[in-house]
Amino acid sequence: MRCPSYVNESYVISRASTAPHRDTDITIETTPHTTFGWANLSHLDSSIVVPQAINQRLLRRHLNGQRKGDCGADMTNTDRTVLSNMVSELATTRALLNCLIKEFALPEECLHYTWPEGMQGIAPGSFVDGGQWKGIPLTISLPNQQQFFVLVDRRDHLGSHRYLSDVYARQGQGTWRCLAFAEFARQLLTACEHMTRASNDELLDQVLQSQHLTAAIVAHNMTGQHPAPLSGYLASEQGLWFGHPNHPAPKARLWPEHLAQETYAPEFQAQTALHLFEVPLEGLRITSNGLSEAEVMAGFADQSRARPGHALICMHPVQAQLFMQDRRVQRLLELGDISDLGASGLLASPTASMRTWYIEGHDYFIKGSLNVRITNCVRKNAWYELESTLIIDELFQRLQQTRPETLGGLSTVAEPGSMSWAPKGVSEADGHWFREQTGAILRENFCRRSGADCSVMAGTLFARDLRSRPLVHDFLQRFNGAELEDQHLLDWFDEYQALLLSPVMALFFNHGIVMEPHLQNAVLIHDNGRPQQLLLRDFEGVKLTEELGIKAIQVGLHPRIRQSLLYSREQGWNRITYCLLINNLSEAVLALSWERPHLAPLMWQRVERQLQHIRDELVLPAPELDALIAGQSIACKTNLKVRLAAKADREANYVRLASPWATEARYA
Template sequence: MNAFNSSLSPSYDDTTTLLPGGRARRDAERSAIRTLLNCYLREVAIPGGTLITSPGAHILQTLPLGWRQKQRSQRWLLIDLQHSRQQLMVAVSRHTLLGNYRYAYPVLGRSTAGDGAAWAELDAMQMTTWLVADLCDAEGMPFNLEFTQQIKLSLENTANILAHRLQHPPGTDAPQDLYLFSEQSLAFGHAFHPTPKSRQWHADGAEAGYAPEYRSYFQLHWFKVPRTLLRCETVEPLSPTQLLADIAPADIWTADDECLIPVHPEQAQYVLSLPVTRRAVESGTLEYLGSAGDEYAATASVRTLYNRDTPWFIKGSLNVRITNCVRKNAIYELETALALNSRLTEIKADLQSQHQGFRLLEEPGFMTVQLPGLDSADNTLIQEGFGVVFRENINRVLSDGEQAVMAGALFQEGNPLRDAVRIPNKALWLQHYAEAIVLPMLHAFFAYGVIFEPHLQNTVICLKDGLPSGVIVRDFEGVKLVDSRWSDADLKELNDRARQSVRYSFTQGWNRVRYCLLINNLSEAVSFLADDNPQTEQQLWLIIREVISAYLNSTENALAREHLTALLNGEAIPSKTNLLVRIKKHPDRQAGYVYLNSPFAIAKH
């Protein structure tokens, strides 16, 4: 077996006798190494000039002889950790433009202090400690133990997921619901996120009970609320009465002046732990009913829940830190979802008429609880704790014969959908996909000042007859509006905090579009389809270039022509700093960008 067919596939030192637990641990270790190296190389080593892609013979001669001989046909990467006076060495299949390397394991490390030391194998957490220590030294800050612990938690969760998968394989039959299967297939997570499976649950056993990778179903928990204390807002033609009727379990009776509001089972325990909630329950203002109604499954975001037979996804607050964020619905996010839904509905028809196959999942309603007599802090805890956004079910926008898969699962390392989605003609497949996603994203930005967030987890690919027939964009939390196109008067129903959150400058928006579309999404699609073949990779980038060029040639928009011409001429492309924002302990919204060499600079030749 080629050690570089997959960076999570067996390499030279593997045996065929590993037990499932050992295999799961090995692959989780490699995944943790891979994601952290990916982030470090792209965000730090390449921009900072500390990555040596052709180490000299005097360096290679210091490597362990047996290891060097095993990897003699490969390329080498030497990473110089200047602040801590250490070095890392890893073998890769080839050099790549955007840092999508295929690694051979293990990674070696040594100290360069004094006379130096011999190379030694590093496991995932040893490598993590080295890299985090060096980055913290560079920033002049103490060692970031919290971040290191989150990497370890992500590794442990990944190992448990993989062990569960080995003990409960999905079988050979095609999944009954391919869309849900894809949502539950992100065993490793995004390849350029340092803690893709870090979830800091409050209750023991919650990961196995509620994480999507375990393919479990569970009932929602319900609270009975006086109608006067339920804040339920909708966008026409949906009415609050219809929304309440759509979600209410048939087996719970309510009086005419009462309503029901759902929460995630884990969130129920959180809100019940709040003194303000306990007082409301003890006084009879709220009534906790426990679990009831239809069963739901978690999607890849963990907190957004799906039942194929109901009208709505349920995106409830979940006060659990997942990767870098506590996944609650802030009050302003509830309000902006409705405002954005109204604005996007106005342009959706034009986008769909010009770009067939493009679809949005609308978010036309939210609800939460408003208790009387609360101070500002308790009011925020209650409204955010109970906040729920209702998103259109994906099955309402698919046409006959179409299937849907989440892009992140399709392009993931290890290809969990290999048996369900076959791609015999990679060039033709990517041509259809690029046309489906690139054209409407560019048109929305340049024609309307709408900044979608088409990263891998937000993008759902529609498939018909084996080819992409469209894309579905979801989650209005990530949608922004260009401030030069959308004035305060255009968003007058929003307060200052909400308007501030939703409006971006043109430059901010163009950075976000290029990062999400080209780096987060399409570069992973190209890496997956090319399968480490440089000629195929260049051919696929040329296809994407031609799709962008077609839009450029069709538009008279001056901004579009200026910025797309620069893009196709090879300007550097922004890539989000998922690692550095964590090192600095900043919220995710403060993440910056590094700029990568453009694949179009090569593809145009």
């Protein structure tokens, strides 16, 4: 895997004093060894915890510049390299701790909000500032005698914390140490491997690759030359700089070495023309709902350029390069059966998914295949998903027309057309291969009706900026003008969570439809910052329960398509509760209650009330919802465990976490 690298040297900290003094001098020296520790420089800005190996003057310039909207344009390259590496290590450390806490420490009862036995090695400045405690102690003691210690801002049943101090580690009763990032990651993964009895030799490399790419992303966006992440829709798609907050390697990509990510990755504000091939009309497969074949074809490329009897298909430029490496494709090119027209298609910008393209002013997004492993999945359009997407689109169209009152205010992003191509006369296996390589889906460009300036992807809305602060506060402040009051944050959250919960629950209990409402699949439409509508997208991930949902399909299904759509009721419930409560709402709660942890239990009370309101409106039995309201534990997907086992994402299991309203949680 090739990751753009801005790092040419390592740096080591040199302190004049270890006392927690506000005027302690910190200098940076070059060294061939990386020996980073972590330090809380909260006297510079109470919202950011930074590694020791960073100059205070550099940090002040970074923070002050960002407040003015300048992300560091006046920094030297060395300054930017050091700072971007530190910010990326912080983000990756947070993600690893989140995985450890949610998947291991909480369900295995290895986490305690207590001081560890023995504090040797922990600097007093890490937990006391001017006689005041800096936070709540959190100690994790794992079966292999590995321990971790950090201060947090709250006790949280779902393991969502703001980390306030250095992260310390030790074995047994040894001395606590702040570890170099790579060593911290190694020790954490080793402890998790011991608990799962599974090992993945690639995982540590993936974690480090993810961190390196994150550093390059941070350095690129630190220049202040790019749109703010929540300034508009495309900026929000390209502003998810740190990725999934509960994933061990959110930016790991098995990218072709000869193709620079800066040219194609959303975090670098890439824009490029799609790659075109001319293929015979014979072999073209088009499926649609409410569109003619000509309209579907025009959605992908300007067909006036094609010769008679031919059509133009478009691809991700990287996918096109991979496609042409296959000997079957090379033979077709040599024979002239297909023609390579190069990067001459629509000018498009990649969104956060890497393979879905936004074309300004166009009626559709284009979701194509990308045979690159991103995190843990190869992002191709499987042949059966090209079919099932249109089946789900038709189902939603029908329900909106015939039973809208049963959908809980559902707003979806239509996917009314798909197109793929395979040469005539090939085997079934080869036909499937060609369709998966060439297949693409049209997705409605909702910005044409909702306005790009009024649309933001929820994953970025609740993500962090380059100072490790939630972006949502500056977003709301921009529209509110005055200081945000607690009540304003509570009311805003109330509106957001109602828009999210109602349709997902209504679809599950009324129709047996299982959405995948994680943060990246949700787009908020707002009016001067106030939630107006929440769009749920990506029909590839929609499933149907076997006892209800699958019965609504009115066409005969190929067995493989049926299999891809089918979920048991238990599978469906686990998925939607994880996506709703842990992936989505717990991140919203953490971001909105930043520096105000007392708001979190009030927000969860509103979730509980909304669930009760939904239950009161349901006619059919809803035993799972009854149990959830009563305080039953919540399913949490095991993103780290499935990667330790080197399994596909679809094979991830769940652990159980305590409900945030089952027992009162105390907050700092």
